[in-house]
Amino acid sequence: MLFAEAGGILSAFSAVTDAWRLSLSSVHFLLFLPLAVGVYFLFPARLRRPWLLIASYYFYFWAAPKYLPVLLLGTLFTYLCGRAIGGAKSMGARRGWVVFAVAGAVLGLAFFKYNGFFATFLSAPLHSIGIPYDSGFFTTAGALGISFYTFTAIGYLFDVYREDTPAEKNLLNYALFIGFFPSVTMGPISRAGGLLPQLKDDTRRFDAASAADGLRRMAIGYFKKLAVADTLAVFTGAIYGNLPEYQGLTLTLAAIAYALQLYFDFSGYSDIAIGTAQLLGIKLPENFANPYFATNFSLFWQRWHISLSSWLQDYIFTPLVWSRWTEKLPIIGKHVHKPPVLTALAATFLISGIWHGDTLCFLIWGALQAVYRIGEEVLHRTLGKPKKKLNPWLRAGKTVIVLALWVESLVFFKVGTDGGSVASAASALVRQFLPVSLAQVGQDITAAIANGFFNKPFMVALFLLFSLFALCLALWADWFQNYRLKGAQLSGWLQSLRTAPKFLLYFLIVLCCFVGFLAQSGGFEGNFIYGNI
Amino acid sequence: MKKLIRNIILLLLPILLYYGVFLGFVGSVGLPKAIPGATPVATLGQYRAQPTTSVILGDSRMAHFDMDAVERITGRPFTNLAFGGASLNECLDELEWLLARYPQLDEVVFGFTFYNMNQSYDQDRFSAIETSLYNPFALLTNLSYNLELLQNLVISLGGGVLGGGETETRDPASYTYVDYTDPATGETVALRQDIVDYMDSIGGYTQSWQPDTEAFARLLEIINTCHARGIRFVVVMPPMHSAVLQHEVRPTGIEAQMLPMVEDLKQSPAEVLDYELTNRPAFTDDQFFDGLHLDYQRGLPQWTEMLFSAIA
Secondary structure, three states: OHHHHHHHHHHHHHHHHHHOOOOOOOHHHHHHHHHHHHHHHHOOHHHHHHHHHHHHHHHHHHHOHHHHHHHHHHHHHHHHHHHHHHHOOOHHHHHHHHHHHHHHHHHHHHHHHOHHHHHHHHHHHHHHOOOOOOOHHHHOOOOOOHHHHHHHHHHHHHHHHOOOOOOOOOHHHHHHHHHOOOOOOOOOOOOHHHHHHHHHOOOOOOOHHHHHHHHHHHHHHHHHHHHHHHHHHHHHHHHHHOHHHOOOHHHHHHHHHHHHHHHHHHHHHHHHHHHHHHHOOOOOOOOOOOHHHOOOHHHHHHHOOHHHHHHHHHHHHHHHHHOOHHHHOOOHHHHOOOOOHHHHHHHHHHHHHHHHOOOHHHHHHHHHHHHHHHHHHHHHHHHOOOOOOOOHHHHHHHHHHHHHHHHHHHHHHHHHHOOOOHHHHHHHHHHHHOOOOHHHHHHHHHHHHHHHOOOOHHHHHHHHHHHHHHHHHHHHHHHHHHHHOOOOOHHHHHHHOOHHHHHHHHHHHHHHHHHHHHHOHHHOOOOOHHHHO | OHHHHHHHHHHHHHHHHHHHHHHHOOOOOOHHHHOOOOOHHHHHHHHHHOOOOEEEEOOHHHOOOOHHHHHHHHOOOEEEOOOOOOOHHHHHHHHHHHHHHOOOOOEEEEEOOOHHHEOOOOOOOHHHHHHHHHOHHHHHOOHHHHHHHHHHHHHHHOOOOOOHHHOOOOOHHHOOEEEEEOOOOOOEEEEEHHHHHHHHHHHHHHHOOOEOHHHHHHHHHHHHHHHHOOOEEEEEEOOOOHHHHHHHHOOOOHHHHHHHHHHHHHHOOOEEEEOOOOOOOOOOHHHEOOOOOEOOOOOHHHHHHHHHHHHO
């Protein structure tokens, strides 16, 4: 009876936390944010950081209640290790501490991120000794944001070890650095040298111009997420949910739609996160720079998920290249002295694949990125580096090839995200080349929207019109930012417009966001794609 | 700062106006009142405020009893938590939700029909309904409610009466009859045009019908759970127009596949009142509003009397 009552209370509590789930695109966030920012600037300087930490933990609690202890433990562990590294007297001791700290952080990440993978072979033996490994806490989706905040912490530990940054003595500052609410769930992955000094500065005053720019940035992010990515998700969700039923052009269109959905979802999230931090006067690192206009994979990875790519470069790739680890190998070590750049490149992309997910699909996705990048490197070495100024046709051709290869690799990524198998992804890739009539493609698209959105022809037509309009606007904006603004932020361009066109665009963005928001019923059932990473 | 706040309000004004109209035209001060009465969120909200020990669950065929009549016949209050379009799994989700929260529940009248036993009819909206119960913003942003309220707005602006869609009744003088040829037997009979149209509208559904065995197993399990907790469980199979049975349900093999399941239910601790297949009341053509629903004035009151007298 007691258990039944406790179960009832837990179930009611869980229903309330589910109903008020917090993410950067939830209604709850729109209520939370003005309070968090307003109180921050109203408070005297000495109370600002404690308030920001309370707000951050409040955010995380309502985003993923049961994983708050994991965040707290991870923070405490890496804080203590950072102090130990910073305080170590000898190089050997520093190295020992950093190895211990990073191993601990990686183990924590592995346990909470890959528990589903472990459960497949650990559940039976543990059951036999009475431990219910395959139930409750252990097999639920990985702890929210753990991939991001663990990488932030590991970066900090390496920086302290390399003496690029001093070990943070104040636990509150460090906890805020790891748990800062705009970036704790999905990045951008910040560096201690960039974020910690900003968080520690309590003397900032509210800057209306910067806040307005932050709001513009957020509005652009919401447009990308709600009006573009979430409407594309209706189509991709329906197709990838029943992959065996489709073939030919339908699958190709779904793959392209998913590539666009992923980009607008994650870059939209990044815009919201960066804009939110800007409201507090804090600058987070950029995460995207129009990657779909890159003419080669080297440039692509300098523009896609920049905070992760640069993290991988600084903490995996560069150490692998310069550590001269090959010299320590038996026999081979006597002959191979030159840093193995291509091997390091392959290892970095494979790690990136594993970081993104715990199934073979993600490993293959990572391997494909390695093949693309290494293939390109070999081509450049053989044929020479391409000219900086390309003629427009060659540039367009190269952009299309990079995009096509990326789109196809994402079939593994999407199937992996949905928990599908490599065979299923490979079959979806191959079946793109089977014939299908255009009429059938049209039927597939309308049926997918009817199933995923609303089963009435009028609503399907409205949805198609709206999603195509929003997508075209978003693609134009991306093109404009890349070629006309030369990568400068759209929010700055919006501000530079005259009042009438500026407000017309503002209203259009707000309207599209609202329609997108209603079309997905306020997002009470969905979330950002990288929230599952 | 002031300019910033002014601009934000200006930009959000259209949305604020929209919600002003949204709530205002209904003339209510509280959000739940702005939601049409027969929606699951509203009925579950009422149940949370005033829980009864007896409940009715099911789809639209169970959703429109005159509850005063039900109380008069049975001598006890029931709450009708059935809602239009409910799938079998949604009804079971709703019942599990009740079982987890209301230990005083002691009687469940559960609508079970061939229509919600279809494997492909796998609507799964209860978690969204539950979210709306705990967060009013989920209601404000729910697409279906927004569309429904906009539709009501258009009706009321056009001088129509709200709630008209819930009084499903037809004057027999308005009936037109056509010759209907059964595609299976080739036999031609005279049928009401609207019944023929209704059969056409569900034709694809009945052609692809497959029993949802997983949901049925779940139903049997929950019947046993209720039995173990001392809760009376009455399975009700609502009546359908004889033309639908003869020309759609029987030829497509649905009846043959449903009958063993009805037998399984009779073997379970549940009481089974089958008005759909095996114990069909002699309702006349004009007592049906359409192929599956009784006319609110000429059919439903009679069935309410019949059903709840049996339950009482």
